[in-house]
Amino acid sequence: MSPAWWNRGLLRVIQFNIEDPYGFYADAISAEDLVSLAKKAHANTLVVFARDAWGRVFYRGSRLYPRHRRARLDVAELVRAAKREGLRVVIMTDHTANRYIYRRHPGWAQRTRSGEVIVLEHYPVKEKVRDPQWPQICINSPAMESYFIPEAEEALKATDADGVLLDSFRYLPDPQRACYCRYCRLRFRLERGLDLPSVDDMEDEAFREAWEWRYHVIVDSIRRLRDTVKGTKEDAMFFYNSHPVGWAGRGTIVAERARDYLDAVFAEASETDVLTVMMLPMVTKLSQAAVGEGKPVLVSRNLFYNLRTVQSATPLAVKQGIRSIVASGGHPMATIFSSQYFEDSRAIDALAEVYEELERVEDKIVGSEPIRYMGILYSSETHEKVYWNAPHYYTSEIEGMAMIAFHRHLPYEFLSMKDIHKAGRYKVLVAAETDVLSDEEEAALEDYVERGGFLVVTHSLGRMYPDFTYRHSLAMEETLKVRYEGVFYFGYVFVDLEEAYSEYWDGLPKAVVLGDFSTAFTRERTEPRLGELVRARPVEGARVLAWGRLGRSAYGYEYTLGRSTPAPDSRLNMAAITLGGRGSGKTLYYSVRLGAHYSRLGHPDYAELLLRPLKREAPPPDAWSDAPDTVQTEFFRKGDTVGAHLVNLTFNERILSTITGPSKQSLPAYHPSYNVHPPRVLVPVGPFRVRLPRPDGERLNVYDALTGKGLDYVVDGDGVLVNIRALGEYMILIAEPRS
Numbered sequence: 029m030s031p032a033w034w035n036r037g038l039l040r041v042i043q044f045n046i047e048d049p050y051g052f053y054a055d056a057i058s059a060e061d062l063v064s065l066a067k068k069a070h071a072n073t074l075v076v077f078a079r080d081a082w083g084r085v086f087y088r089g090s091r092l093y094p095r096h097r098r099a100r101l102d103v104a105e106l107v108r109a110a111k112r113e114g115l116r117v118v119i120m121t122d123h124t125a126n127r128y129i130y131r132r133h134p135g136w137a138q139r140t141r142s143g144e145v146i147v148l149e150h151y152p153v154k155e156k157v158r159d160p161q162w163p164q165i166c167i168n169s170p171a172m173e174s175y176f177i178p179e180a181e182e183a184l185k186a187t188d189a190d191g192v193l194l195d196s197f198r199y200l201p202d203p204q205r206a207c208y209c210r211y212c213r214l215r216f217r218l219e220r221g222l223d224l225p226s227v228d229d230m231e232d233e234a235f236r237e238a239w240e241w242r243y244h245v246i247v248d249s250i251r252r253l254r255d256t257v258k259g260t261k262e263d264a265m266f267f268y269n270s271h272p273v274g275w276a277g278r279g280t281i282v283a284e285r286a287r288d289y290l291d292a293v294f295a296e297a298s299e300t301d302v303l304t305v306m307m308l309p310m311v312t313k314l315s316q317a318a319v320g321e322g323k324p325v326l327v328s329r330n331l332f333y334n335l336r337t338v339q340s341a342t343p344l345a346v347k348q349g350i351r352s353i354v355a356s357g358g359h360p361m362a363t364i365f366s367s368q369y370f371e372d373s374r375a376i377d378a379l380a381e382v383y384e385e386l387e388r389v390e391d392k393i394v395g396s397e398p399i400r401y402m403g404i405l406y407s408s409e410t411h412e413k414v415y416w417n418a419p420h421y422y423t424s425e426i427e428g429m430a431m432i433a434f435h436r437h438l439p440y441e442f443l444s445m446k447d448i449h450k451a452g453r454y455k456v457l458v459a460a461e462t463d464v465l466s467d468e469e470e471a472a473l474e475d476y477v478e479r480g481g482f483l484v485v486t487h488s489l490g491r492m493y494p495d496f497t498y499r500h501s502l503a504m505e506e507t508l509k510v511r512y513e514g515v516f517y518f519g520y521v522f523v524d525l526e527e528a529y530s531e532y533w534d535g536l537p538k539a540v541v542l543g544d545f546s547t548a549f550t551r552e553r554t555e556p557r558l559g560e561l562v563r564a565r566p567v568e569g570a571r572v573l574a575w576g577r578l579g580r581s582a583y584g585y586e587y588t589l590g591r592s593t594p595a596p597d598s599r600l601n602m603a604a605i606t607l608g609g610r611g612s613g614k615t616l617y618y619s620v621r622l623g624a625h626y627s628r629l630g631h632p633d634y635a636e637l638l639l640r641p642l643k644r645e646a647p648p649p650d651a652w653s654d655a656p657d658t659v660q661t662e663f664f665r666k667g668d669t670v671g672a673h674l675v676n677l678t679f680n681e682r683i684l685s686t687i688t689g690p691s692k693q694s695l696p697a698y699h700p701s702y703n704v705h706p707p708r709v710l711v712p713v714g715p716f717r718v719r720l721p722r723p724d725g726e727r728l729n730v731y732d733a734l735t736g737k738g739l740d741y742v743v744d745g746d747g748v749l750v751n752i753r754a755l756g757e758y759m760i761l762i763a764e765p766r767s
């Protein structure tokens with residue numbers, strides 16, 4: 029059986045959205061226009077609305093909805109025209125924002141606990157919601173049976189499209205957004221025997237139960253729509269927009285829980301213009317871990333700039349964004365709205381350049397496997413059960429560990445806890461703040477170490493079981509070689525490096541500070557949780573590489589008194605960095621939140637706290653590079669061939685300003701607190717080296733797949749050291765046996 033169409037090659041997608049109530053441009057967009065756009069841009073897949081959030085369809089003969097009055101586009105015609113050119117068309121249906129349903133059945137809308145309609149549009153906080161454009165319809169309401177399910181079938185039949193993309197349901201467990209409509213109240217009572225909670229508290233039975241139940245509602249709705257789609261057209265691709273950076277990260281949890289029902293996942297990544305260059309690799313790899321191996325992860329790069337749908341993003345933002353997605357293992361989806369298509373289509377030229385290039389080299393990269401080294405565990409149980417109301421603490425901890433790997437060119441991926449049985453693929457496994465751990469998962473980690481794995485743990489491991497009961501210890505204490513005695517809650521704490529200074533820490537300060545000021549600065553001066561130190565008492569067999577150390581005061585007196593950092597004081601009898609192990613493997617335990625510090629502050633001292641012991645104690649990676657840390661390096665293997673994507677992300681000063689937050693000192697601002705500058709100028713880098721495992725064969729071809737030009741290399745034991753004299757925007761390095 030040949031693989032499904034979405035698993036046959038690189039998807040080069042254009043998402044074209046006609047999205048305004050009056051159809052400003054809709055009468056000028058035809059099926060032929062979209063097909064020529066796709067051809068011009070070297071795309072192979074188009075994604076379009078079959079039904080918009082106002083509740084109008086872009087096809088003929090709907091029994092359910094009115095047709096868009098202005099739209100010239102008929103999606104059925106588009107599908108036919110696309111097919112003639114060998115293009116695929118995916119339709120978006122079942123958007124839960126639906127003004128048409130709302131106007132007919134206001135009682136079917138999602139409602140907050142106080143009865144206000146939950147909307148998708150951006151309403152000013154203090155405004156009362158009136159006659160919303162994008163009200164959210166509840167998936168527990170009769171809309172599911174009378175609209176959403178028949179809609180999926182109708183749209184697919186009417187258009188004969190190649191796939192269905194569901195937008196995120198935005199049916200969220202978070203108190204501010206959770207639905208309390210009468211259907212939710214009724215179904216919860218029927219299914220769980222409880223009333224929906226009146227308090228927001230994980231120690232409240234109903235709150236905890238409802239949290240879990242809301243995921244059940246989403247996943248069950250996805251399953252029903254999948255059955256409908258597959259029942260209508262078996263070879264239609266079915267996938268879900270998980271918005272990995274939006275909605276408190278809940279969409280990633282949905283993708284993980286619904287993975288058996290999804291053919292792929294769409295990681296909408298609009299936030300990339302306001303976040304670090306790390307964001308695209310992070311969401312691509314995290315979404316892959318969530319949905320599981322072998323399923324495409326589509327990731328968006330908007331063709332417009334930030335929230336400005338009418339203005340083209342810079343060519344560099346488009347090109348390097350798309351390349352970064354592909355290098356990370358994703359499939360790019362370039363999103364454009366109709367206003368930009370007519371008013372400022374410059375970004376399409378940049379897209380065409382990079383899609384043409386990818387089309388040319390597709391054979392070299394499609395079907396490749398990453399060369400593995402570090403696996404970073406993703407524990408959705410920790411995200412949801414411990415950090416349910418502050419998931420960013422967990423996210424920044426895993427992101428920081430990924431950033432260290434990204435900056436220092438260590439191959440890394442995320443590994444869902446569901447796939448813990450695959451841990452043995454990684455020479456290094458990172459359990460960053462994995463607070464929730466079952467006995468079975470603990471056993472799997474013990475086994476991983478026993479068989480020679482290198483396990484890195486930060487802050488806490490398994491303090492809680494999945495059923496919310498406590499271990500009253502860390503998991504794996506005998507292996508980590510520490511005894512857990514609670515947590516010191518300080519604003520700042522130090523890691524004292526003197527114990528093993530000459531061996532491990534030469535050149536670093538004797539004490540490295542952890543903790544930071546609070547950006548909220550409302551009641552507290554320091555950021556909660558950053559300055560915490562787990563009271564980890566070393567036990568027999570422990571090798572303590574660093575001790576905990578107190579600060580001289582709760583906050584600093586110098587410079588910005590109250591917001592600055594204190595000086596170090598005396599050493600504590602508690603370990604900060606401990607080397608342990610069992611069998612033929614080792615563990616490296618940090619009693620602090622190392623990842624969150626690197627993610628937040630990016631200071632190389634934090635990276636060194638991980639990299640120094642890793643270099644001495646862990647097995648070395650098969651592939652590495654000494655490129656500058658602004659080069660995204662992703663190593664891969666395909667059959668006899670090994671290679672690396674080198675995406676140069678060395679830009680002009682790409683300003684992303686932050687605020688220092690309020691205090692009693694505040695005065696009118698000198699300068700607005702908001703600066704978001706896109707990549708404008710690319711800075712070439714080099715020379716540097718890339719090391720790849722050596723392919724079999726006496727003689728090798730080592731070259732850049734984009735230009736075909738040969739590269740200098742030397743054989744280095746079981747590896748090949750390639751010399752990159754200069755890197756412009758992008759290179760795909762290939763080393764293969766010469767036939």
Ligand SMILES: [Zn+2]
Pocket residue numbers: 137138139166167168169207208209210211212213
């Ligand atoms: Zn509801």
